[in-house]
Amino acid sequence: MIRIMNKKNAILSIAFLLLASLIISSCKKDKNEPDGGSASFDQKAMLTNYADNLIIPSYQAVSVSLEEFKTAVNTFEQSTTTQNLEALQQKWELVHTNWMWANAYNFGPAGEQGITKRLVEEVATWPIDTLAVNTKVISLDTAFADFKRDARGLLAIEYLLFDAQKTNAQIVSTFNSNTNRTAYLIALTNKVQAQIVNVLNQWNNGYRDAFIANTGTAVGSSISMMYNEFVRDYEAVKNFKLGIPLGKKAGQTGTEANKVEALFSGKSLTFMQENIKAVENNWQGKSRAGSDALGWKDYLESVTGGDALVSETQNQQANIAQAMSAFNQSTSLYNQINTSPTPLDKLYTEMQKQTRFYKSDMSSLLGIAITFTDADGD
């Protein structure tokens, strides 16, 4: 008796299972259409957009401006004048502005490889260890064989070219009185250029296609790597460019304005705002030139619950933009922190509110692996 029941039960339950799933799947059709849960999203098209319109052009822009900077360095070496220094300073600002658009893609050729750190750590570490730079200038140590990343890179170049305590004429005279300084400047420039060009070349010679082909959202997929770097870029602005100088970090007893990025040129504010703009373009999938194609935003709009997150994110982007509009653009970040930090505090708070939208909510909806190495779930 029991045995017969079991057999019947088994057949019945399987039949019911199939029937139930059929009924449920067929009656769900007309509901929930606007949510777009079933709309398929073209990951390849999104990755192509990022590669061709955001990543490669950004590295190209840095590379081109670095070439111009190098020419200006050569001119400055030939004739170390105030006029040539000022030309050089302008070129450096251009390079660093371009870098703000290229600093969010530290994976693949720009990722950590053995003792080589992520590109952003290799070429743009700060605060600069000025003592170490001065020592290296004296000994003309241009081997860059150590791990003193805070004695090289774009911001070490900045340290050599700018000094708020001195007039440009005085800066020129430090170069004239010590030719090692020019030699170290050239070495620093060559090093940064080599690192950027190396990454750009790899993107142009094979990595682009590998990047586009590497779909999915698991650990090691292009989407996962690019997403994790996107979040790190955002948090780097919030924590390191703004939070620590403002003294927001636990354990800090007060502001530390001298920890701003680009302390010596006094252009921290411009760079930070440029970086925030780059983050938002990154989120939208919009190139720096303004052409908008498939990006994170569009990906989110294609998944369950994505529309709500997109509108929350955009609201918060508007709040951030508003907080930035309250700044005094003509005063340096350093001075504002010391004299009138209120608008900066406001920006920091607004950026804090944005973090979860970029970080946990986005990865959760898109099912992106947020660990950098594999891990079992359950």
Add this chain to the structure above:
Amino acid sequence: MLMAIRNIFLSLKNSFNGSCHAAPLISIRIFFGLLVAFSTIRFLALGWANEHFICPDFHFKYFGFEWVQVPGAFWVYFFHVALILSSLCVAFGFLYRFTSIITFLLFTYIQLWDATYYLNHYYFISLFALLMTIVPAHVSYSIDAYMQPALFANRVPSWTINVLKLQLAIVYIFAGIAKLNAPWLLEALPLKIWLPSRGEYFLLGPLFEQEWVAYLFSWVGMFYDLAIVFLLVNIRTRKFAFFLVVVFHLLTRWLFPIGVFPFVMILMTMIFFSPRWHYNWQQRLLSFAGITTPMHRYINRFRSYEWNAIVLKGIKMCVVLFFIFQLLFPLRCLLYSDSLFWKEQGYRFSWRVMLIEKAGDATFFINEKGKEKKGEVYNEEFLTAQQQKQLAIQPDFILQYAHFLKNHYEDKGMKDVEVRTNTFVTLNGQPSALYINPNVNLAEIEDSWAARNWVTSYPYR
């Protein structure tokens, strides 16, 4: 009706008092030992011993096991290697009573190091390893039986096989019951979130982007978990059921990063096959390999494994208590009135497998008592990405971390540190919402079984 109940009762009684061939136990012993060894070797090969236990400065603990500390780097590797060796000894039936206990203790001890890496299947392996210590799985095809022929037996009490089946039944049926919830069945959550990201998968990819497939998988998964044990028990459906087991677990392995879990379930469910089935493949394998061992000769002799009567009574009592615990413990969530998925009171150790999509972002602020200056903690300074991910969605972790921060900053010279958090959590794709009361000084709260009133109530529905 009464007859039917009486029949069931009798067959239950029989299944615990009778005896049967030892072959299933032998198979399971070998599979289990090899699985634990494989899983541990894989763990080391992926560099996880270093990444999970040695690198992090801070470790999350299980309630009541806060005293279990991660040992130094050498000992981390030592215990893993010891586990590999002892589990291989289990597989080969070498010093089985001793090595099976060591395997259970080592495996469980390693799990207790850091609760970040809690997985239901690790918990399952721990429980199964404990059961393996009491069953006579070494009575034949083992080094022990080869060395001491007196130990050899080819029949064992039926209950020693049935407890393993019962353990598997508990896992599946509780996992099935856990799926009987509205989001899973009526909204296909979280599969509706997870499957579309597999849209680029080979062949079936486009299907995973269809909403109805998420519903299909949700319902099939629920029925599978609830029914599979019954289908395995019944001899007429057994082969088909095992086919389902293989397909189901391989499919989930393909779709989700769930490690060795599918292989654990596929191999362990083979316990449901008849002693004859196990005996046959063991014989075939041996003759295929051309092995005629002394054990082989014994196999046709009829000999039953016997315990000392008092020991047996003790063991049986423990087994009964063990299963009563297991039937009740997963139900402890019923003692709390708040949303289980949100507050996670009674979530772990309850066979809730791949049940919800939950993620969060936890920002901690510290200040000295009575002072206005608040500092934001940058979590990556103390925690790995995986730890940060788990921290934000589990209230007990949030509390542990808050206590850690208090101690850390007081060691650095701050006085009377207060810790508060702005934590936002998104559950099953809903907009993220405030998770922890931001005004509560978490440093003052101790974890307990009491309801967590410092966690917000689930804001939806």
